[in-house]
Amino acid sequence: MTEHPDLMEPLRAEDPATRPEAGGANGAEPGRWRGVSRRYVTVSLISLGIWAVILLAAMGWPVLLKVIGPFEGTSWWWLLPWPATVVVVFGALMATTPRRVRARCYREDAEEFLVRKGLWFRNLVVIPYGRMQYVDVTSGPLLRAFGLAAITMHTASPQTDATLPGISAEEAGRLREHLTERGEDRLIEL
């Protein structure tokens, strides 16, 4: 790992690394950050939206009952704050989603794999290839509809929190093969 002053900086919107789809399947050059897929923004928004609807239904039914009658005597002050909180929190989450997705990125160095995430609470995990125990590729229906997959790198430590939730399925396959192959060359006994 070379000394980069930007280990925790999220990618900027104009950074070409935030458009991995456009780059083609040429593999990553070492020492360069790559973002997760742009399509993952849509996936995040949809899944946030589903949660928002569920929570709004759970918090907002008294409002509906007041409008149609049975809760007529109850003050708005009792009813409105809960759904309003949901709207504000999810609004903020959705508004920051593109930036949070851009903050998720990874880098393949000569000896280590680096994963970065978070806006307010920024986090970086550095995994030497030789420490990787196995690699999980998972995909739910929503991710698959967008041609995406999630990839998780596991070391012998449960604290290694290295997940890339939305990279293209081909990239996930490439990474898995690549990481497994590199890990084999540098295998470190536990």
Place this chain on the structure above:
Amino acid sequence: MSTGQVPWAQGTDDWRRMHPLSPLARGWIAFVVVIGAWLNTVFNGFLEDLTGTAENSPSPEDVPQVTEFFVTLPAWLLYTGFGLAGALLAAAGGAYVWWFTRYQITPTHVRLRSGLVFRQDRQTRLDRVQALDIQRPLVPRLLGLAELRFEVADAGETSVALRYLKHDDARDLRRQLLGATGPQVGSSPAADSEPVDGLVEAAEQGDRTDEVEILSVPIGRALAARVLSIPFILLVLVLAVAGLVSLFNPHAIGGILAGAVPAVLPLAGSVLQALEVSWGFRMYRTPDGLRLRYGLLNKTSQTVPSGRVQAMAVHRAPLWRPFSWSLVKVNVAGYGTETGNESAGNRSVLLPVGTDAQLDLLFREGLDLPADLTALVIEGLVGAAKDGSPFSSAPHRAVWASPVVRRRHGYAVTPRALLSRTGRLHRTCHVVPHDKVQSIGLGRGPVLWRLNLATVSLHSISGAVQPTIECMDFAEAQQFISDQLRRGRPTPSAIPQPTSSPTRPTSPTRPAGAHR
């Protein structure tokens, strides 16, 4: 599969399925529930039909038109229908899981692919497998099936488990894989029998001839250490308050009991558990590692393979400081995170309460660590930021993030290990060998970001020890990570030398699984 050859996959699309009875072995509880419920209701229905005492059945006028048809059916027929539907549903679910669960064994990998809607594709390298175990729970055993587990050193979680294969096939496969991969893949000595707890064996078992006693904890000190521990003091406080209140207000005894019991039970439990591990504690040195014998209610003997110690934490409780006592906990590869086992919380304890001299004894005699480490660890326990200390310390501006503990955050680097210290009241010093760090994390929240600081965590295997260095200057942290990664890399010509390097695996012929 019993042709004497490993069923290597012929190409990447050659996938195999588990034994067709696996769904029954996996979901037998569902079957039992369905069949039990069916038997119960059918039997009741028969009785009612026979005796004509179906008093509870609703009268036809009460129910809507649609359900009238069902209500007029004999009850047992209705329930048989429900039972059949339930069984069919369970069978369909089991068949679905079975159909979409496939595995593949190549000369280098084992892959497991499962699920259709939520797909999972997991692969692990055969040379990463620490143990290849066959497990036979009761129901699969009755069906002649067995589970083949490829254990890797992960978070106490099996990486790949083939559930279930025919027992003979599983045994053949295991033998052939062990032959094929040579000594890299270990296997438990108890692999083909009931799971045996190999770490906590009966105290009488095993010969004591090769044991050399290193140290022991007197019972007086074990008791005193408990009395001076935070849980005990809290316990006494809670009991005293409850006693006083009920003395002056006898009517409230019920409420006080209800409030105090949930607080008292875990506190008393933790005091007793800690007393259990320090009572009659003796440590011996054996060829296999350190043997610990202790126990008040359960006499326990535990072997800690010293080559598999991955990280160590030395703690000093606030009231132990006048006596310089400390508690040593370790992360040991292969212990996993077994819950449900009463002594699981005690397994990470290497020394329940020891003096500084015993700490030195443990490090030099027990773990073959360099002689200067003891002084460094003690400095890590008692020292604070000052010039000339071997520990680096957090910069002054960290006062805003951590006003009390700031002067205690720091780390020191030795040729073989990294030490980090923290804690003002409850003092802690972590020791991690450089080559045991799995990965490194760097994190900072909004406050640390303002102060240009960061927290570095060194990820060790699962266990009680999780070393972190708080409030590091951000630029220093980046430099530290790149240095630490360099220190953790194996030297190219490194040949494992068990005598010179106690923190490495004891020898290649004793893989991790052999100790389990």
